[in-house]
Amino acid sequence: MPKARLDTRFLSHACCPDGKRKETYFDTSMRGLCLEVRVSGGRTFYLRYRDTRGKTRYAKLADAQHVTLPQARTLCDRMRNKIAMGIDPLAERAVKRQVPTFADFARDRYMPFSQANKRSWQTDDTLIRTHLIPAFGSKHLDEITTEDVLTMQQAGLTAGAAPGSVNRRLILLRYMFNLAWRDWKIAGVTENPTHGIRLLKENNKKERYVRAEEVKRLYHEVCKSQNTMLKHIVAYLLLTGARRNEALHATWQDVDLVKGMWRIPETKSGYARHLPLNDGAMAVLQQVQGCSRSQYIFGNPKTGKPYVHVFYAWNTARKKAGLPDVRLHDLRHTLASLLINNGRSIYEVQKLLGHTQIKTTQRYAHLTQETLLDASNIGTAAMAATLGMGSHGDVIQGRLC
Structure with missing residues (x-):
């Protein structure tokens, strides 16, 4: 386990010893920081730490070609702070890798559930294929934000969709995230990005009554x-x-x-x-x-x-x-x-x-004008009786005053 003071000069001369595929050098001036040097010439900064079970772990910080030594030290500090707060960086990254894209989640988890439990599963399939996947398909579930959902909502209106149609997309998306977050505990999904987004006002509900x-x-x-x-x-x-x-x-x-x-x-x-x-x-x-x-x-x-x-x-x-x-x-x-x-x-x-x-x-619960007029006349008659008037006309003629 060779130790060295990692500085600019060391970085420029560090190499992998003969007969080895790689060598790891541990920094003497910053606890946990180390540099892996490979026979291929590649170099990577790591943080060595102990997890909550006391096991030694190595968490990748960055490729040495992409960051400077001071930047690597900053990354090391940030990761050590996370560990001090009980956040295991390797476990966190493992969770990230498990989060499915929206398209994968819809295909592998949601649609089988919908087909087994909903009579309207074909409607779900159509909405997902034609509207939700084009908007979110390549994004991982934990990457979809409230702003993304609002953008989808506005895009639907701009394209000429009726408010009711846009609302159905939002309702389905909300339902899917509730399943992923609350019911199925999908890795990495910690909230529902549709939360707080109101449905659009609909004025197109048909209420036709046959006389x-x-x-x-x-x-x-x-x-x-x-x-x-x-x-x-x-x-x-x-x-x-x-x-x-x-x-x-x-x-x-x-x-x-x-x-x-x-x-x-x-x-x-x-x-x-x-x-x-x-x-x-x-x-x-x-x-x-x-x-x-x-x-x-x-x-x-x-x-x-x-x-x-x-x-x-x-x-x-x-x-x-x-x-x-x-x-x-x-x-x-x-x-x-x-x-x-x-x-x-x-x-x-x-x-x-x-x-x-x-x-x-x-x-x-549509009341005809005749029914409403009858109800109104009953109220007028009751008022007339209360005030001791002889007829409805007394009230109508303004004798209440």
Whole structure:
């Protein structure tokens, strides 16, 4: 273990002894600093130290060709300070080497998890491939900063994406980092860079409610459709408030016609739910039962398989009814609106629609102008009675003062 005072002169003359591949010289003027000289001519500064278990370790400081001796001493000081604070430089570097790039993490860890646990995994795959990997793919997870995320958000808006689309990218990225950081304890990931970044305000949420006269017009055209199953599907959606695919994939095994109960095995939330079938829905099922030749309630009469979609037939009927903007999903909104306007509580509607959060139901809690006017008149009548006035007109004419 040769010792030497490392100075400019020594560095210029130091060489590897004959018969050796390398030699390490330990500085006599600075504890732990050493210079490795190789037969190839390469030279590297190291720090020798003992880790928390008392084992002797060598941590690389820098190549002698890239730093001066004073700079090497500064690096040595900094690393010794870290060690004094309980930070093992070799362990720290080992952790750094384990941190995956975003692209590797998405491919090897997140997507297998998404496919196994999320019905919407294909949406995740599309968002990751088309938006997140182009923005972060080559970066290691611990290199992605809040500023990087804000840049992605702004780039999406600049490219013309709607606020809702940009928000979906942020929500997915936030979820992925929460898994990497909190749940899976991925090496080197100590925080979520999306923390504190707010979602963009969205003003594009569609809330279309089909009025009574529109329902009549629409159903009249639906009944004339060449798709003989469409009228049953539309009626069932209107009467139950179910989602399109919940109805299209419903089987006779899922319904109990005696108890009037429908078990929906796969919902948007991923959990099965049970929906009581009202008299109208039961009547639809009885009509279909006589002509169904499939295990699927609304199966295609020709193939016996469930419809992938009924858009063409639906689109034709809604255009003929003069309602080209009405979507099948709006039938679900319409039922919610009717229930609220007829005095049912928002919690009852939440249960019937299968919402996990009340705020989702509140979007559908649309009160008609007639309902609001009735409520207002009730308030006026109550005020008139309180003040001892004979009629609503007394209040309207300004006699409150």
